Amino acid sequence: MRAKRAIWAVAAFAVIALAIAGPQSCTRGPAGASVGELARERGLSEADITAALKTYLPTGQLDEYVMFSSGGHSGQVLVIGVPSMRLLKVIAAFTPEPWQGYGYGAGGTMEALEGGLVNGKEVLWGDTHHPAISETDGEYDGQFLFIDDKANARVAVISLKDFETKQVLHNPLMGSDHGATFVTPNTEYVIQSSQYAVPLDGSYADLSEYQERYRGAVTFWKFDRAAGRIDPSRSFTLELPPYWQDLADAGKGPSMGWVFLGSFNTEMATGGIETTGVPFEAGASANDMDYLHAINWQRAEQVYQSGNGLRRIQGMSVIPLDVSISEGLLYLIPEPKSPHGADVTPDGRMIVTAGKLDPHVSVYSFEKIQDAIANETFSGRDPFGVAILDFDAVLEAQVELGLGPLHTQFDGRGGAYTSLFIETAVAKWSLEDFTLKEKIGVHYNIGHLAAAEGDTRTPDGNYLVALNKWSIDRFMPVGPLHPQNFQLIDVTGEPMQLLYDMPIGIGEPHYAQIIKADKLDPWLVYPEVGFSPHAMASDPNAVSSGEERIERNGNRVDVYMTAIRSHFTPEHIKVRQGDRVRIYLTSLETIRDGTHGFAIDKHNINVSLEPGESEVVEFVADQAGVYPFYCSEFCSALHLEMVGYLLVEP
Ligand code: CUK
Ligand code: CUA
Numbered sequence: 001m002r003a004k005r006a007i008w009a010v011a012a013f014a015v016i017a018l019a020i021a022g023p024q025s026c027t028r029g030p031a032g033a034s035v036g037e038l039a040r041e042r043g044l045s046e047a048d049i050t051a052a053l054k055t056y057l058p059t060g061q062l063d064e065y066v067m068f069s070s071g072g073h074s075g076q077v078l079v080i081g082v083p084s085m086r087l088l089k090v091i092a093a094f095t096p097e098p099w100q101g102y103g104y105g106a107g108g109t110m111e112a113l114e115g116g117l118v119n120g121k122e123v124l125w126g127d128t129h130h131p132a133i134s135e136t137d138g139e140y141d142g143q144f145l146f147i148d149d150k151a152n153a154r155v156a157v158i159s160l161k162d163f164e165t166k167q168v169l170h171n172p173l174m175g176s177d178h179g180a181t182f183v184t185p186n187t188e189y190v191i192q193s194s195q196y197a198v199p200l201d202g203s204y205a206d207l208s209e210y211q212e213r214y215r216g217a218v219t220f221w222k223f224d225r226a227a228g229r230i231d232p233s234r235s236f237t238l239e240l241p242p243y244w245q246d247l248a249d250a251g252k253g254p255s256m257g258w259v260f261l262g263s264f265n266t267e268m269a270t271g272g273i274e275t276t277g278v279p280f281e282a283g284a285s286a287n288d289m290d291y292l293h294a295i296n297w298q299r300a301e302q303v304y305q306s307g308n309g310l311r312r313i314q315g316m317s318v319i320p321l322d323v324s325i326s327e328g329l330l331y332l333i334p335e336p337k338s339p340h341g342a343d344v345t346p347d348g349r350m351i352v353t354a355g356k357l358d359p360h361v362s363v364y365s366f367e368k369i370q371d372a373i374a375n376e377t378f379s380g381r382d383p384f385g386v387a388i389l390d391f392d393a394v395l396e397a398q399v400e401l402g403l404g405p406l407h408t409q410f411d412g413r414g415g416a417y418t419s420l421f422i423e424t425a426v427a428k429w430s431l432e433d434f435t436l437k438e439k440i441g442v443h444y445n446i447g448h449l450a451a452a453e454g455d456t457r458t459p460d461g462n463y464l465v466a467l468n469k470w471s472i473d474r475f476m477p478v479g480p481l482h483p484q485n486f487q488l489i490d491v492t493g494e495p496m497q498l499l500y501d502m503p504i505g506i507g508e509p510h511y512a513q514i515i516k517a518d519k520l521d522p523w524l525v526y527p528e529v530g531f532s533p534h535a536m537a538s539d540p541n542a543v544s545s546g547e548e549r550i551e552r553n554g555n556r557v558d559v560y561m562t563a564i565r566s567h568f569t570p571e572h573i574k575v576r577q578g579d580r581v582r583i584y585l586t587s588l589e590t591i592r593d594g595t596h597g598f599a600i601d602k603h604n605i606n607v608s609l610e611p612g613e614s615e616v617v618e619f620v621a622d623q624a625g626v627y628p629f630y631c632s633e634f635c636s637a638l639h640l641e642m643v644g645y646l647l648v649e650p
Contacts, residue, residue, distance in 0.1 A: 051499040054490060057084045065452055066520060067465060068131045068145055069486070069504075069512035075126030077147055077158065078504070082452070082463055082514055085488055085502040093156040093165045094126025094149045101597070101607035102165070106582070106618035108534020109165070109607075116168035118152050119202075127151040129510040130181055130247075133160075134223075138185040138252040138348075138457040142519035144228065146190050148180035155181055155192055155221060159228055161523050162610075164533055167229050172314040173200045173217045173237055179248030179261050183223075189297065190230060191250065193218035193261055197242035200313050207270045211383065216240035218248070218261060219316070220297055228536055236304035236317045238324055241384045242268055243291065244284070247341055247407075250297075252457060253348030255366040257298035260351045262335065262342040266290045266382075285357060290339055291332040291388070292353055294369055300329045325385050331373060332382055334391040335362055341407035345416075345431060346457050350396055354405035354418060361405055361418055363434065365396040397434040401427040407511075409451035411461030411491055419446040419466065426466055426489065428496060440496040442487050444470040450512040451491070460516070464489045464496075467509055475503045484508055524592045526612030539614035543586040557581045563596045563609055564588040565636040568629070571644035577624045579648075586614045597632030600646060606632055624650035 033041070039049060057063065063081030066088070071078050075095030079088045094116060096103025103113050103124075116123065126149030134144035145158040153174035157167040171177065171192055179193030197214040199205045205213035222234035243263040251258035269283025276283075300319060304310065309323040324330040337355040344351050351364045371377070372389040379390040404422030411417070414432045424444045428437045448467045452460040471485035483503035490497040526533070530542025543560040548569040551558045557579050562569050563586070575581055585598055587609040598617070599606040607615045631642035 047497065051497065055083045055085065055488065055500045057081075057086075063517055065463065065514050066517050067450065067512050067514045068133065069450075069467070070128040070131055070147060070510045071506055072129075072508035072510065073125060073127050074506045075124075075128060075149065076506070077128065077131055077145065078506075078509065078512075079163065080486070080502070080512075081517075082465065083488055083499065085486065085500050089163055090506075091145075091158055091163050091165065093128065093147055093158065094152075094154060094168065095124055098606050099608065100164070101609075101615070104605055105607040105615055107607070107616040108532065111534060112156075112165050112168050116149075116152070116154050116156075116170055118154075118170050119172070123152050125151070126154060126156075129178065131511060131513055132181040132183045132190070132455075133513050133515055134187040134225075135183050135185055135456070136187070140453060140456055140513070140515045140519060141187075142515055142521065143225070144187070144223075146181035146183065148177050148192060150176050150178055150180075150195065153177040153192070153194065155190060155230065157190075157223075157228065157230055159536065160520055161536070162526070162533055163522060166534065166536070169221070169230055169232065171217075171219055171316075172202060173219070173316055173318070174198070179218065179245055182248045182250055182259070184250045184259070184297065185252045185256060187223050187225065189220040189235075190223050191218065191220060191248050191259055193240070193245045193248055195244055195246070197244065200239065200318065202314055207272070210242060210270050211268055214242040215321075216242055216245045216263075217318070218245065218259075218293075218295065220300070232316075236300065236310075236319060237313075238295065238300060238319045238329065239321045240293065240330070241266075241321065241382060241386065245293065246339065249342050249344045249351070249455075251344055251348055251366065252346075255344060255348040255351075257296060258366070259295045259297050260342050260344065261293040261295060262290070262339045262353055263293060264290045264338050264340075285338045288337055289334040289391070290337070290355075291382070292335045292339070292342060292351070292364070294331045294333055294389075296329050299327065300324070303327050303329065321384055321386070325387070328373070330386055331369075332386050332388045333364060333369065333394055334379070334388065336360070341405075341418075343408040343410075346410050346412055346459055348457070350431070352408045352416065352418075354401075354408065356404055356406065356421065359402055359405070360398040360400050361408060361416075361429070362398050363396045363431075364394050368394045368396065399429050399434050399436060401429060401436055402439065406446075407448045409449050409454040409464065410459050411451060412453075412459035413461050415461070415491070417449060417451065417464055417491065419449045421445055421447065421469075424468075426464070426496065428491070428494075438495055440489060440498060442466040442468055442489075442498075443474050443485055443501070444468055444472055448511045450514050452514045453516060455513060462490070462492050463514065464491045465512060465514065467512060469508065471503065474501055478505075525590055525594075526610060529588055529590060529612045530586050530614045531612045532614050533610075539586075541584045541616065542614040543584055545588055555579050559583040562586050562588050563598065563631070563642075565594065565596075566631070566638035566642040568598075568631070568642065568644050572647065573629075573644065574647045574649065575621045576649050577621060579621045580618070581621050581646075582616060582618045584614070584616050585609060587611055594635065595633045596635050596642070598629065599632040600629040601627045603627065608633070621646070621648040624648045
């Protein structure tokens with residue numbers, strides 16, 4: 001498919017090149033102007049035309065890849081086709097989303113959102129950072145997607161059968177998270193680590209007690225693939241020093257069983273510019289070195305299962321720091337300076353970190369780390385007694401790349417790509433000879449970058465997307481809040497070529513992962529009529545055709561309703577003021593894209609009824625009056641007639 005497209009592209013380019021070069025071209029587009037004339041008129045260069053040819057998809061053709069991007073503060077996940085960079089879907093995770101009916105009914109989506117209650121409080125936004133596609137043997141398997149909410153230390157589980165959120169979990173031990181979500185190579189665990197340290201038990205402690213009372217943590221959420229849910233009862237947490245743990249990556253291949261976790265503010269600065277005169281930014285970046293945490297999660301799992309020395313804190317099983325030290329679960333590795341990214345190479349042999357305030361990436365050898373642990377080649381211990389491995393003993397190489405290196409991705413051919421935030425560029429360098437190969441400017445100030453199949457053992461090495469923080473002058477001005485700019489880069493050869501700018505009007509996205517489209521196998525309609533997306537099974541409350549009815553029990557009214565083009569049955573619901581009304585809704589549709597909506601005026605209710613879907617809404621009819629309910633999805637020629645009346649008698 002790709003080869004075919006490449007041949008086509010070469011042929012097309014030859015025609016266009018001829019058209020540009022030739023005095024009179026015979027290649028005329030449907031609108032009359034020749035391709036050459038069009039290119040000249042629009043001032044397009046050869047590079048522009050190749051970029052267009054590499055990204056343009058004629059109608060009906062599908063993308064080769066799908067990118068799952070964090071939706072930043074929207075609390076959502078963006079689904080984008082690559083290379084066309086067309087937005088395909090926005091998956092609601094932490095935030096209600098009306099079109100998908102997420103958070104406007106009473107059924108599964110409400111249960112998912114309720115899982116995200118923070119100490120009993122509704123928090124209806126999320127700061128999503130790092131999506132993680134489920135993996136089997138270190139390869140994306142296309143079954144599930146996980147995403148974190150940094151602001152409230154939450155994790156969401158999304159099924160890639162219907163691209164809907166099934167579960168939201170709050171981690172009570174953490175204030176905020178950042179090393180989340182990342183998965184181990186068979187999705188044994190979903191990793192979530194804290195960012196800003198707090199007392200793990202949720203209690204009050206003054207900042208003067210920072211070193212004694214505040215702690216970091218990393219939780220290994222056990223993923224139950226059959227249930228499609230995280231199982232908190234089989235999950236465990238390691239207590240960590242009160243550094244600000246940052247990004248994580250799981251080892252694979254030879255480093256299987258380990259996870260690597262950057263950190264900063266190992267100074268344990270507590271800020272207070274107003275009294276101390278030392279702001280956090282200065283206090284937390286005073287030292288030349290911070291620590292990469294190397295954690296043996298497989299051994300930690302054994303310690304957890306043995307139960308020895310565990311503590312229960314806020315309902316979570318926690319391995320205390322002293323147990324981690326004595327059991328050899330945790331080691332620290334010096335990393336320069338205010339590090340951010342931590343990325344394991346595809347072969348699992350090396351870990352790449354980058355310090356925001358250091359122009360190098362530092363590359364560590366897993367083998368050397370193991371040797372240093374075995375031989376106790378330590379340069380000391382931190383204030384909590386955690387062994388610090390000798391920097392020189394575990395370092396494989398440092399490569400000077402430029403200003404503000406953050407994150408690294410790989411192409412599977414020995415090439416590594418590091419984002420340079422300050423320099424606003426992507427640096428390509430070699431894992432073989434540790435030299436800088438080339439740089440490409442991006443617009444502007446790149447954060448993460450995402451390579452096709454980039455976190456697997458076998459990255460594809462063709463596409464890279466730069467997730468830029470600033471767009472400045474790239475797009476039509478839309479007021480002072482500018483879009484973010486995703487830039488698609490072709491990395492098949494040298495030099496790298498910038499192909500496409502995609503404005504992102506919700507934000508701010510952080511990380512993304514790109515999976516081969518043919519690894520996804522989503523449902524086109526639900527597998528049967530009366531299917532519950534929440535239970536992922538047939539719904540016992542589903543309503544079949546002919547079984548529609550209204551049942552009253554005291555002041556509770558149960559309505560069993562079906563929807564099919566272009567009517568609801570029943571169409572009249574008459575209740576008394578004060579009744580509690582439950583409406584069980586089943587879509588009898590079986591055709592692709594035959595979606596209905598169900599909205600009731602003035603009741604904050606809207607659900608999406610995809611073909612076969614069974615849903616439920618519930619409300620108290622507390623105001624007498626007449627309330628039309630209608631299908632909120634333009635489903636047919638008689639869509640506007642797909643309506644009914646809720647009559648609430650005084
Ligand atoms: S972070 Cu945003 S650019 Cu949350 Cu992964 Cu680095
Ligand atoms: Cu059903 Cu519109």
